[in-house]
Amino acid sequence: MPKVKSYDKMAVLEYLFQEKTHHGVTGIGTDIDFTLKEVGKAIAATGGTPPTSWSNFVLDLTRKKNTIEQRLPGSVIRYGYDLRKKTGRVPGSGRDSYCGTFVYRGFDAANKTIPLQDWLEWGPPDRTVVVCNNVPDLVQRFISNDEASLFSVIDYCDILSRVLNQRIFRVQCPMKWQPNEIDGYYVAQKGQNIYVYPVEAKAISTSDDINLVQIDGQYRVFIDKYKRGGWSLIVRPIAARMEEDGMILAIMEHNSLYDPKRNPCAPMFNIIETVKVQLDPPLLAWKK
Secondary structure: OOOOOOOOHHHHHHHHHHHHHOOOOOOOOOOEEEEHHHHHHHHHHOOOOOOOOOOOOOOOOOOOOOOHHHHOOHHHHOOOEEEEEOOOEOOOOOOOEEEEEEEEOOEOOOOOEOOOOOEOOOOOOOEEEEEEOOOOHHHHOOOOOOHHHHHHHHHHOOHHHHHHOOOOEEEEOOEOOOOOOEOEEEEEEEOOEEEEEEEEEEOOOOOOOOEHHHHHHHHHHHHHHHOOOOOEEEEOOEEEEEEOOEEEEEEEEEOOOOEOOOEOOOOOEEEEEEEEEEEEOOOHHHOO
16 A cells, blocks of 8 residues: 655645745735644645545644754745744634644844744742642542642642632633633632633643743633623733642733733733642642
């Protein structure tokens, strides 16, 4: 049986960009979306065989470790573009969905394209909180080191209430609001204000980190869904990263100066506080 020819992602991206801009003639300087169907056509046009699913076509290219040169071919970068994942249905298209965006970034003083910075930079914690490990012994015998176990510990030890100095309630984990599924959904109330805490979690078993574009998508889902409720809603996204002796939390607020069109270089979120949570004693299951 002859070997099925795979597809070349860089060739596909170059083809898409050339098609969208008429070979660099039109639309330069604006963001350019492309869809899953368009990716499929580009794979076929460049001589590849479409996979069963290419929903991770862009996601795999935009991992934190990748440089701009690993995300896009030089023929696209030289126009001042970087690459970002985009999700959601294309309005009026029936069943087609977005796959990604060529994001116009412009150039620095050395005439190099300015790369996107879409990943959370943790930095050192602002404070450390020691929390008694209240996970039942029976549960500790079976608990794993994945993202779901992180929420079990958060709930058994009431960690968010301790860290945020509020009575925090879990709504549910996860909240499957496609295309922006939320790992954990927590709320609190103070007077007329309702505080919403969408939590994005990363386990010790994964090498991936917190993507701010994903956090921004989750934030906008909350704003859109609740803007008609008449509540005074305060959305504070939380990034939670598992560590061997506990976890580290980044509590964020949306940066009002960020605008993907007018001020794209402003950070999407401001970090209010980074908190190291140390379990006493640590979980054996979380030891590497």
